[in-house]
Amino acid sequence: MLLQRLGMLLQQCSQKKAFRHGIALHASVIKTGMDSDLVLSNHLINLYAKCKDFESSHQIFDHMSNRNIVSWSAMISGYDQAGKPSMALDLFAKMPLQPNEYIYGSVISACATLFALTQGSQIHGHSLKNGYDQISYVSNSLMSMYIKCDCFDDALCIFSSISEPNSVSYNVMITGFAENLKLSKGLELFRLMNKQGLDPDEFSYMALIGICSSVEDLHVGIGLHCQTVKLGLDTTVFVGNVILMMYSTCGLFEEVEKAFMLIKEKDVITCNTFIVACSNCGEHTKGLMVYKDMTATKNNFSLSPDEFTTASALAVSAELASFHHGGQIHAHLIRTRMVLDIAVYNAIINMYAKCGCSKYASHVFNLMPNRNLISYNTMIAAHGNHGHATAALEIFKRMRYEGFVADSVTFVGLLTACSHAGLVDEGLALFNSMQETYGICPMIEHLSCLIDMLGRSGRLEEAECYVKASAFQNDSVIWGNLLSSCRLHKNVVVGERAAIKLLELQPGTSSPYVLLSNLYASDGRWEDVAAARKMLKCTGVKKEPGHSFIEVKGIAEKFTVGDFSHAQIEEIIVTLESLNWMTKKLYMSALFD
Incomplete structure (x- = not known):
């Protein structure tokens, strides 16, 4: 009875990845002298593998006097799911037992991650020999592996050989076509799936809508969007995010806003996509409002911004040249985060540079613990746009000393710097060196x-x-x-x-x-x-x-030539007349002094 209870509790801990509770149960297993039990050992291997503590799982695995197929399966699938495909394949090679469908699925998935076509084909032959190739879990993994290795004919051959493909089989092929931008073939399979009486799910729609990103394909995307509305999938975060992305890419901000409001349980990706859409469509203020809401103590989304959110919000501030908003975001990061991602550092430098604060940009650049090529390119561009050619060339020299190789973006920054500072000969020398020295075609x-x-x-x-x-x-x-x-x-x-x-x-x-x-x-x-x-x-x-x-006071105001519709136009005209009068007065006084 105790054995069964412990096994059930360990299984629940594995499913919920409750690491601390699992350790406590492991201690109970040792105290009761049941640590040699095969079933409990398998549960413990699975628990530690799911929680990515492979040292503990391997230790239990190595000390087991007897191992069954479940023991090997727990270890191999654990390595595959944790992004350690090479370890999964190494363990598979040492396994003395005949694999089951779950082990085949895991090692084929590991081959797909590594783009190891030769090993994947060998495992395909092994599964064929042992009669597992027609089991859906194995066949679906094989199709996915061949698609990732750009072997569409082999994937289609396996799909055609399946007597009764299920929705997962169709989704694997549809997703494969979508990832390789083959919309027509993906739609063909989608229609066939409907004819076979299988209902498309969120994975089917996510794959197809995700590639309807051009104006030419928009009508197809709108049709698929309508279908998701009928099925109630448009309000799910999984499908809603790709709908947001589709309308954002096509510049339809009203549709973006509607789709964003309809998603019931928004995640960080939803907010990130919306902020980027606001930036692409020129609705910068709305994007910053979402970021502001996410950083508030009590926010509507119950979410915290990640590195991408912060970098996107900083990019919006840079687009607006808003030192007010950008400075607030930077200050918030200083207060709340000890360590910043390198992409966030780069976004801060870019923001200060676009706001005309090259000194602040340099200060952040010098404080960075690590830099990449983008960091150097951003700093070169910052100096270049402000006409500080000497500083830009110094950063370029420092970049080469650190072992970074200049790319196309580097030379745009350097040539801009030389242009703004009037260093024509230096600029010509850099332009001519692109092809000769760096192998970069202008x-x-x-x-x-x-x-x-x-x-x-x-x-x-x-x-x-x-x-x-x-x-x-x-x-x-x-x-x-x-x-x-x-x-x-x-x-x-x-x-x-x-x-x-x-x-x-x-x-x-x-x-x-x-x-x-x-x-x-x-x-x-x-x-x-x-x-x-x-x-x-x-x-x-x-x-x-x-x-x-x-x-003005943190709000971006737009002024168009010949447009007098601004709410404060009378006050603006009076101020301009006053400035004009003062300018004339200063000019006249300087003339007669």
């Missing part, structure tokens, strides 16, 4: 930095030569950049050539006409200005009004 962002750098210094003919010699000579952004530089230096000759090319590439946008008009105006060619404006008017294209953001 991309459009590098060429754009180079053209900006040459354009700022007035070397416009040289900039034009670089554009024409590059693989991006048909890119409108590059030519627009060159045309802007021509207006700055009043170089009409190069500017007209750039404008002609830009009009070829972008006949339906206003920017080429506006830039050309401004170029002629800078040279006093008013007839040509009128002609450029007339050409713009004839095309019927309207110029998008410019806008800017400013933070």
Whole structure:
């Protein structure tokens, strides 16, 4: 009776991963002299394996005088589930007994984790020989393994050979197709599953909705979303999260907000997805409100932010250039966390840099216990955007000394730094060293930095030569950049050539006409200005009004050219007039002093 009771209690501890209670029961087993019992020993192995205490589980396993198939299965499945696939395979190789379906499933799963196709195929042959290949647990594991190893034909062959595939079999194949972005094949199996009378579950919908992330596939995703509403799955966190992600990727914030509100028991992933969606869709304040609620003592979600949440909230603050919000998040981290993840450190540096506080960014960078390539790239970009080219080059030198190899992002930061500081020769040397020294092919962002750098210094003919010699000579952004530089230096000759090319590439946008008009105006060619404006008017294209953001008392305010609908517009106009009058007064006093 006591033996059965202890076994039942140990099983419950294993299921709930109640480690401390399990240790107490283990002590009782030893005290009562039942530690040599095979059944109790198996329960203890399973308990310690589930709680990831493999030293204890292996110790019990090694001291067992007799081991049965359950003993081996507990150890092998424990290693597989804990992310130790190599240990699972090593133990399987030493097993003197014939495996059962659970052991086959575990070792095949271990092969899938390691992408060990050769070993997986051998175990497949072993299971086939022993007649286990038609058991659903084994066949499903085999399909998953072949899909992960990019052997879809083998997975389909196994699926086709199953006389009565269950919902798990269909889900394995649907998930495999989804992970490899084969939506049409996944949908085909999904429809077949319905025809066979099997009800799709949350795993089926999660896989398919998860890849409906482009505008082309959105109609399919909306159809699947409707089905989840009928089945009541849209309110579950598992399916709700992928619905959030789908609408977020397609930029449909209203749908994102509706889906977020409908999820009943939100988890951290739900909140993280929503914050990222807010950032992507320009609804930064709403994203910060969710983070603020999560950090409150009594919050609506009963959740605490993780590293991804914090990094996302810091990224939102950086987008808003909100020192107020970003500083509050940093202060909260100082108060509540002793150790910070490296990704959070990088997000803090980026936030301070975007808020114009390069000194704070440097201070955080120097305090970091460990740094990665992203840390160095973020710091180089921070110095570069503020025109501190010497500091950026010093960080680059320090990065190489620490053994980090520069990547494409590193050179964007360095070229930006040289451009802002006017270090043209140094910038050209860095650009030319990309391919020669580092084996990095310059991309459009590098060429754009180079053209900006040459354009700022007035070397416009040289900039034009670089554009024409590059693989991006048909890119409108590059030519627009060159045309802007021509207006700055009043170089009409190069500017007209750039404008002609830009009009070829972008006949339906206003920017080429506006830039050309401004170029002629800078040279006093008013007839040509009128002609450029007339050409713009004839095309019927309207110029998008410019806008800017400013933070007032922690709230981001947007101001658009020609828009007088702001609630405090009268107060704003009075203040602007006052500033204008003060500026004129200071100018006049300086003139006569």
